[in-house]
Amino acid sequence: MITSQEYRQRLLKMRRNVYMDGSLIGRDDPRMEGAVNIIAKTYDIVTDPNLEEYGDVLTATSHLTGGKINRFCNIHRSVADLLAKQKMTRIACHQVGGCIGRCMGIDATNANSVVSYEADQKYGTEYHKRFENWLRDFQENDRSACCAQTDVKGNRPWRPHEQLDPDLYVHRVETLSDGIVIRGAKVHNSYAPVVEWIPVIPTRRLVEDEGDWAVSCVVPSDAEGVKLIVSAAQINTHKNLGTPGPYGGADSLTVFDNVFVPWEHVFLNGEYELGGRLALLFALYHRHSYTGCKPAMTDVLMGASALMAECNGIEGKSHVGDKLAEMICTAELCYGTGIAAGINGEKSASGTYIPDIVYCNVSRRHAGINIYHEFDILADIAGGMPATLPREGDWENEETRPYLEKYMMRNPKVSVEDQHRAFRWVQDISCSDMAGVTQYAGVHGGGSPRMEQIAILGSYNMEKVKNIAKRLAGIPIKEKYSCDRLGTIPKL
């Protein structure tokens, strides 16, 4: 495992292919600092004395080498691995107050591990061997990755091969002797500029004519032809408040302008039905990640709300308790259902474990339909101050500082300084462009509630449920009683 310092140095050595607001910028551009700090944190937590007791959760043992690795590089080989990954995610997100960024990499990697194996079984290809070779380096060198899934998609009602411009979904444009060439662009490609590898996978089910779009591969973030047009947001860039960070995100419109991918990095190449399988499986793993990160996000908003209640001196009020209880319920319904997803995980042919699809999706959906409401609760308890708080400079201006200190005073048990810190931070997380990014990500990241609904309805056996009703109504049915949603009881 490497240190965050080594991670940062790797970034500095990368080819300059990041664009922001009209300029070609370095990966050390100050506007990227928040995103870099997030990924850096995934290296730091492993050795953080503050997190000592969670060591077994934050690291894992490689099934390839037996070596100790950062769990963000691990392939889930057991139910316990699924549970540990969920747990790690909640812990890590707590440290940065939101998205931990590196989960896309682990999710894409696990999905590839399953599907490359299935392809080999079906077609006699050698994708899985390639994948494992790549994985060995990935694990040993503690590399970071994101996932480029969401195509720009052009006109929504049209399929990939129906678009006026075939590039609106990333696709194979040429097959060479030593690899393939791909073209297109992926949006919402979070953290792409601050990781080393970009796995590229399909975004949807594909039909037979769409083999060119059924490509899975990994591409270095600074590969020739890759251009990252980035939108970044970050918070906590304060001077004298002692806040950690800054932390933030960097979302890329990642252009693949005729990018060459050598065979050793190609894990699917035309198997259209497995392309769709891979798309859905990444989504599933990623929604499983959300069973960890969304409860953490709720914890952050809940902690912020409790802190606001303390500052406002209304901690004991009945309506405050009502609202905190709501937040607890959102967090624990999502997290608890995520545990059920792990417990009911199943071993795929490759030996990689896959979490339960219904539990992952109901959990992610529940989080997604509640995110704005959680911000609502925070705003409700905080009062208007986060929206109208004078700026930091006014706390440093000798003329205005005394007024602020005099009039900021609320609960006498909290110092004015801490009140300032508390309201400033709540402003950062709830009244800023970063807040907006968090809200949108809360709805759409990993697939919006509507996507989860489709997955849920698609995987739920409604006929069996209807049979329960029919039997009770006296309508004759032939089938024996059966229910798919009773869960497994693991041998403990």
Place this chain on the structure above:
Amino acid sequence: MITSQEYRQRLLKMRRNVYMDGSLIGRDDPRMEGAVNIIAKTYDIVTDPNLEEYGDVLTATSHLTGGKINRFCNIHRSVADLLAKQKMTRIACHQVGGCIGRCMGIDATNANSVVSYEADQKYGTEYHKRFENWLRDFQENDRSACCAQTDVKGNRPWRPHEQLDPDLYVHRVETLSDGIVIRGAKVHNSYAPVVEWIPVIPTRRLVEDEGDWAVSCVVPSDAEGVKLIVSAAQINTHKNLGTPGPYGGADSLTVFDNVFVPWEHVFLNGEYELGGRLALLFALYHRHSYTGCKPAMTDVLMGASALMAECNGIEGKSHVGDKLAEMICTAELCYGTGIAAGINGEKSASGTYIPDIVYCNVSRRHAGINIYHEFDILADIAGGMPATLPREGDWENEETRPYLEKYMMRNPKVSVEDQHRAFRWVQDISCSDMAGVTQYAGVHGGGSPRMEQIAILGSYNMEKVKNIAKRLAGIPIKEKYSCDRLGTIPKL
């Protein structure tokens, strides 16, 4: 294990102490048939060929005798037992289309197993030995039980010992050489007239002056001095529709008019702090039962909704899918979180396992706040027909039957007869006094959402959550990072 036939015979032998609507009635009164059928079903499922594949779930192995027992008599000795009990509950409720009745008994029994042991450890009493003696007979003879917990409570803002009449909470009125005498009344004592044993336990935390109210014991349902004033409701009492059942409930205002309880049936006797512990622990076990039965209730309403959509020919409609997805999410969030409650269960000193308090409570609360909405969805999809459906007699009247058959026709793929069955049954479950009972029980059974909120807030470490926020806000804190809600990873 006994057959339902034997169970029914036992009922017939009991002393007549059941009152309904002005009369002293037998336990075979037709109005009680629905409740009797429910408990009878808990005996039948064990041998039902339809449920063969669930045999391991529906039975258990007694930790006292090693014998095979109905799981409704089992003490949970492992996480697997907790998971199996939840699973059994969902299966059993599916068979009767609602409450399975016998869970109160298992929940009270498990709670007594924990607290009687703790009392002995603390006070050197021998409650646990008594309890195990009683339990041996209970398991070997496959006895049924309910639980008398909710006192009538008089004026809500007053504590037990502050009431004008001390009997408003059941309490010990005399101590004799061979036992104690209790007096008072319990409400909402579901299924009391159709079971053999009534465990009697406190309803709330008690203070030092309230030792007389800190009594735990078991009383035969037909014991001298016990009077059951019963309100019953049932559905499916049709002539020619081929429906199973009738199924229903029987709720008793159970009066203990100076009831003598011999020592061997007394499991707490004045230990006020353990009285409160027992009250809360029964509630916890019972809410754990709800993680099985409430998803089953949702399944029934969901199946009914899907059946109505089929009858109405609107199965593929987008808004129908939206609503069924909502129901799936309610069911699976509750059930999944119940699994997490089992997985995170802990072994008490007695060896009995206790499910996680937060997961049980968020699951039960989520069910409780959604029950009316689920009826709303059913009504929405069904249309007005369940409310205005002509009565069964009109289907038998030669003059009106042809009209009904002609005009009832909807989706041509469903026969008129099945349409009739479907709408009649949906009327039964959603537009009847039984529907009202189910709605009230959905809110209050096992403790209303407000009670769960209190349990959740009382057991959640909000300071640790606030510390996550403080660290991010730059507010100095001494404590190391810690989070209580990460869950255990069982050795699998």
Place this chain on the structure above:
Amino acid sequence: MITSQEYRQRLLKMRRNVYMDGSLIGRDDPRMEGAVNIIAKTYDIVTDPNLEEYGDVLTATSHLTGGKINRFCNIHRSVADLLAKQKMTRIACHQVGGCIGRCMGIDATNANSVVSYEADQKYGTEYHKRFENWLRDFQENDRSACCAQTDVKGNRPWRPHEQLDPDLYVHRVETLSDGIVIRGAKVHNSYAPVVEWIPVIPTRRLVEDEGDWAVSCVVPSDAEGVKLIVSAAQINTHKNLGTPGPYGGADSLTVFDNVFVPWEHVFLNGEYELGGRLALLFALYHRHSYTGCKPAMTDVLMGASALMAECNGIEGKSHVGDKLAEMICTAELCYGTGIAAGINGEKSASGTYIPDIVYCNVSRRHAGINIYHEFDILADIAGGMPATLPREGDWENEETRPYLEKYMMRNPKVSVEDQHRAFRWVQDISCSDMAGVTQYAGVHGGGSPRMEQIAILGSYNMEKVKNIAKRLAGIPIKEKYSCDRLGTIPKL
């Protein structure tokens, strides 16, 4: 105006054509008493000294004769009439604790007054003259009416003329020299057996081929060929509790088995586009009625909740206030928006006023999506007692009565007797088949929320709203600013 006594006598003179549960019954059958009492109340309120101050609201002046009439017979000739009708509805519903029954008649009559006039203008027919002749008798003799709108509809996705059986929508089967013959059946035909007239109108938009289904007429409730197959529910049939009523509903599957309608009672006959217009216009008037009756229903549930809080001694609790406030908001948003519907009402060519379509529909929809939640609130505040309350007979049984009186005691400021009355009545309205009927009616009566959504989206100019957005986004648009939803400012 007539007395309720005269109304009851008229019912007794009617031909026997009502069927219930297998028998042909009289309109004085005890099971119909609740519905009869409801309509009777609409006669009584006009002279009720208790309602003296509302006299101007409950009566009106006929625009035909200048005579004083019951407002339930009035044609709205002004905005003030629309407001008065809404007000009357809320008052009347308060008296019976729910649906007042006679509004269908006024709504169908007003809709006919508008459309018969439009037909005459367009086609030179004389429907409006016929209508006014009929109306004169209707007003002078203070007749009652319902409205038969909802056809049985067969397979939902098919249009009337596409059904396998053309009778699945009521239609004209023959044209004679002196009138027409109609056949088919209407469902959910509330109060049909307890009124004198049944207006028959189309249930949906019609296309050119569907002239036979474009019929509007009025038929005596006991006309030859009319058969009423009735489902009835009622509450408050107590012996010693001093409750008013009983009150209830009677919903009919009304069969028109080749019913002859003379020309003077035919108000549309084949004008398909006006058939659709009439269907929607009745729905609009009826939703306007709901802006009065649904707030009244909320008032009843709110009063019940407040009464339960009093009995339980929790009136001052914060969560009780939260819930009552929610109910107030539901009632007043619906009622207030109904006022806006009246204020923005428009005069049709006939001189009859039509309320604003968007306000009527948002009000009705808001009520419809909240009805189950209101029952939820009542159950929540009441606790489980309404579901498990021992029956009335047990209060009369000397053996059990003392127990009930002793243990029913709650808030010492409320007598046990009044507690009994309060819980019994709440049981009646929330835990009975009548409760189910109210819930279904709350969702579907007057059109379900989905129907209102269709009406709202169909009548809202979204392009104008989008133009507001486009202008702000800098997207060039040609249109001047305009907004349809600003409301009129009446000359006051």
Place this chain on the structure above:
Amino acid sequence: MITSQEYRQRLLKMRRNVYMDGSLIGRDDPRMEGAVNIIAKTYDIVTDPNLEEYGDVLTATSHLTGGKINRFCNIHRSVADLLAKQKMTRIACHQVGGCIGRCMGIDATNANSVVSYEADQKYGTEYHKRFENWLRDFQENDRSACCAQTDVKGNRPWRPHEQLDPDLYVHRVETLSDGIVIRGAKVHNSYAPVVEWIPVIPTRRLVEDEGDWAVSCVVPSDAEGVKLIVSAAQINTHKNLGTPGPYGGADSLTVFDNVFVPWEHVFLNGEYELGGRLALLFALYHRHSYTGCKPAMTDVLMGASALMAECNGIEGKSHVGDKLAEMICTAELCYGTGIAAGINGEKSASGTYIPDIVYCNVSRRHAGINIYHEFDILADIAGGMPATLPREGDWENEETRPYLEKYMMRNPKVSVEDQHRAFRWVQDISCSDMAGVTQYAGVHGGGSPRMEQIAILGSYNMEKVKNIAKRLAGIPIKEKYSCDRLGTIPKL
């Protein structure tokens, strides 16, 4: 009436007393431009040819002088005035896409007009004469005003006179021969730096000992001793997109550091009970303003959602219709209930009309509890693009522009340029610090939903509602039927 040019010139002449982020700034500081443009728009709309048809609404006739004035300076002398003010507010907000800023002035002025008169009646003072003198200039010179109401409030559970520092509520510190001196600070003092007058009024009910805090007066925004520490946010500061604006807000922590107020500007001075009356009355008028501005805000978010649906090519989708219908309902329930508030307005002793308190509060509360949900809907329909949209500079960079144009393509009916404008603007309004300000303002502006709940419960006669229930339950009551919420029927 003046032009916006004249308004801007007045600002330039004011004393420099505005602080932002550490500096003393001019009112023409670029960061203030958004707020200035908002107020400027209130002058422009009066002559905007685009708004010609609304001329009667946007202007009024002074009851003092008979002159034509901007309606933002008007005293409501009729129900029609109340309706026109609500209408004007919705129109004006549509022009700037949010808060129109100048309503605080009209609301404070109307509240002062009522209470100064009541004070004179009760105490023989001459506040109302002073007020009318001041008003004459205000109207004739078309002056702008805000309202300084919300005190910093210190420790929430303590009353003004209980605070450790009496200045935590603005209060009179000295009485001189020619006026009074006040000290303290007001927060959330929106638009204070960009208006001419700051009315200062109490923030809550006061008790007898709190006469010093019972002060109402008007203070020039640049008066000696007034210091405005400002937090500003604004959107639409684009280069090449052709957007109007920028528009934004400027919220001030307004410090009154021993500010002298001459007698002619003092409208209350120690009458504690009228201080509370004034506080509540301003809140009422302001909530009435919200019945106009919140529907406008919903219109903007609804228009944005519809625009996003168009860009994404999903306009006809069922779930999009569902969500737009929800927004329509929110807008129209609030606006419709606001109409009812106007129609049921009452004339105060001063002749000024006061809108109905319940309708204003249920409307404002309904808006407040839905604001975050509306942003949720917008995000849901928009997809993630507003959160990750590359920045404007990248559209001008020749290297990246072709990629953006190629890959931004969605619905082929919308040009790429307009897609860019649409997503940029939606980013502005939903994913920016300004979005956060709008969300907080949506919850708290004019009083948070909790405040409205208190007002609603405080003014609703629950006993009368309970009496409806009691009568139906057979519980004897003496009172005649009566209901306070039936509404007036205006003479039309």
